[in-house]
Amino acid sequence: xxxxxxxxxxxxxxxxxxxxxxxxxxxxxxxxxxxxxxxxxxxxxxxxxxxxxxxxxxxxxxxxxxxxxxxxxxxxxxxxxxxxxxxxxxxxxxxxxxxxxxxxxxxxxxxxxxxxxxxxxxxxxx
Amino acid sequence: xxxxxxxxxxxxxxxxxxxxxxxxxxxxxxxxxxxxxxxxxxxxxxxxxxxxxxxxxxxxxxxxxxxxxxxxxxxxxxxxxxxxxxxxxxxxxxxxxxxxxxxxxxxxxxxxxxxxxxxxxxxxxxxxxx
Numbered sequence: 001x002x003x004x005x006x007x008x009x010x011x012x013x014x015x016x017x018x019x020x021x022x023x024x025x026x027x028x029x030x031x032x033x034x035x036x037x038x039x040x041x042x043x044x045x046x047x048x049x050x051x052x053x054x055x056x057x058x059x060x061x062x063x064x065x066x067x068x069x070x071x072x073x074x075x076x077x078x079x080x081x082x083x084x085x086x087x088x089x090x091x092x093x094x095x096x097x098x099x100x101x102x103x104x105x106x107x108x109x110x111x112x113x114x115x116x117x118x119x120x121x122x123x124x125x126x
Numbered sequence: 127x128x129x130x131x132x133x134x135x136x137x138x139x140x141x142x143x144x145x146x147x148x149x150x151x152x153x154x155x156x157x158x159x160x161x162x163x164x165x166x167x168x169x170x171x172x173x174x175x176x177x178x179x180x181x182x183x184x185x186x187x188x189x190x191x192x193x194x195x196x197x198x199x200x201x202x203x204x205x206x207x208x209x210x211x212x213x214x215x216x217x218x219x220x221x222x223x224x225x226x227x228x229x230x231x232x233x234x235x236x237x238x239x240x241x242x243x244x245x246x247x248x249x250x251x252x253x254x255x256x
Contacts, residue, residue: 024202069195089192090191091192094152094175094177096185
């Protein structure tokens with residue numbers, strides 16, 4: 001085997017390092033994961049790994065629940081030459097206000113639209 | 127605009143959270159807010175946020191699940207003030223029921239007047255949209 005075998009990146013273009021934050025501790029899954037894995041799949045992997053105490057730096061926790069955690073995705077860069085995934089708690093507050101129905105033309109913007117004070121159908125104040 | 131303030135265990139401000147994309151009813155998920163919470167976890171006291179209207183200060187369903195997720199990530203119990211233009215209520219997790227319940231601020235080490243001034247500043251930033 002060539003000596004330069006060790007220079008082959010451990011994490012290739014489609015793989016990523018998954019960092020998990022839980023209970024004031026942080027650690028990486030020992031095995032690379034698919035960078036394109038869904039959030040649900042990554043949470044499931046993280047849950048099972050933390051339950052089994054498989055993450056160096058994170059104590060095993062039988063009751064771990066990542067339902068309200070989110071995945072940040074960081075593609076490889078020059079200074080960090082591998083893909084990274086980070087599982088961390090969500091941080092939104094408040095509630096999305098319901099969309100307004102226009103008082104002039106009765107238009108109701110489609111779901112997912114930005115709430116607005118001006119009707120996108122008739123341009124009148126909502 | 128909804129606005130948040132991260133504060134230390136003495137009730138002093140660490141970070142004013144006024145991200146792009148916030149609205150009168152919502153502060154979006156934010157990696158940068160999480161970074162502030164994680165980097166300051168040793169001295170962190172809690173996060174206050176506004177509901178920018180008059181009336182009672184109750185947390186929303188989104189608020190409560192965020193409180194629980196952040197505490198699970200940090201492994202630390204925090205104080206979660208909810209601030210309207212007319213009142214402030216303080217919430218903590220009840221360890222027996224895991225529900226978030228109203229509490230008083232007796233354990234806060236900041237002076238009452240300093241704390242009131244910070245709540246007024248939070249309201250000012252909320253009214254002005256930053």
